[in-house]
Amino acid sequence: MTVGFIGTGSMGGTLVESFIQSGRLLPSDILISNRTRAKAEHLADKNPGLGIATSNRELVSQTSCFFLCVKPKEFRAVLDEIKEEVHEDQIVVSITSPVMIRDLEEWLPCKIAKIIPSITQAVQAGNSLFIPGSRLTANDREQLWDLFSAISRPLVIEEHHTRIASDLASCSPAFIANLLEKLADAAVEETQIPIESARSLVTQMAHGLGRLLTEGGFTLESLQQRVAVPGGITREGLDLLDEDVGPVFNRLIRLTHAKYEDDVVKVQQSLDH
Structure with a gap:
């Protein structure tokens, strides 16, 4: 073929x-x-x-x-x-x-x-x-x-889930890479760790995280529970992320859907016989 x-x-x-x-x-x-x-x-x-x-x-x-x-x-x-x-x-x-x-x-x-x-x-x-x-x-x-x-x-x-599924499967590699970049850059700004070290650390962490979730038997929830002991540093960090970052993703999904709906209309208009 x-x-x-x-x-x-x-x-x-x-x-x-x-x-x-x-x-x-x-x-x-x-x-x-x-x-x-x-x-x-x-x-x-x-x-x-x-x-x-x-x-x-x-x-x-x-x-x-x-x-x-x-x-x-x-x-x-x-x-x-x-x-x-x-x-x-x-x-x-x-x-x-x-x-x-x-x-x-x-x-x-x-x-x-x-x-x-x-x-x-x-x-x-x-x-x-x-x-x-x-x-x-x-x-x-x-x-x-x-x-x-x-x-x-x-x-x-289902075709009506194309946009949200694409957000999660196709767009999120760029979204997550952006978050990791910002995490590494913030580390450099706050502590002066060399940028090469900071970016290597987050990149290798992401590689290991993927393996933990796909091969290591962890779910998103169980991994957080395993790392974040009550009263520990990770738990405080997660509380901050829940408060400040969570709403950003709702806004992100609304934004991608609005752009998608506009694109659908433009395509259908262009294909109108």
Whole structure:
């Protein structure tokens, strides 16, 4: 099976390289296209054997399954370009959350899925969010599940939970990295510990924390209970975080949802026939 990727930017390129590094796909199994051809050529140079299509239409004509890894504002132009080449036996996977499956099924006669990846797939970890369309067969779902199981732990979600699931799986690596950066920077400011030491400490801590939660038998709650003895320093710190940081995440979720809803409206307006 030849798998195509329309768009080899940040996430499209990450998926291509992750599938290759996992051994699930060979470079020769993959055909790519990109609006800026130099980006596609750079990816192909790093992965000898990777095919580059001369156009999106050519890619569609030569693949049985292809990914749409383009920005929301680019979807109309791409769909206009490829819709005459798409046939009903193909599987098309969108990784763009504001683009609704119902709209893609209206535009294209093929089988549709929406699968939202995360930067964590670069190291074959984390969840990918699996939203099957109405035309996918059981075999199609199994095929896509097997593909993403090589680089992630797929999780089936309802489409109306796309935004909050993406916040937790796809956006939170950046959110948590920002919090760790601020923790390290505050340590430097308050104590003059070398910044390299502070950032190494929080980075290695995060690595160990992930293992404790995934391999060590801890839950989020039990880990806090284990570290924070009553009357201790950690307990006082957690009380401060509960008071000051907790409300920030409610505001954060409201912000991401407002932006998402705006993006959905803009995409639907652009796809209006």
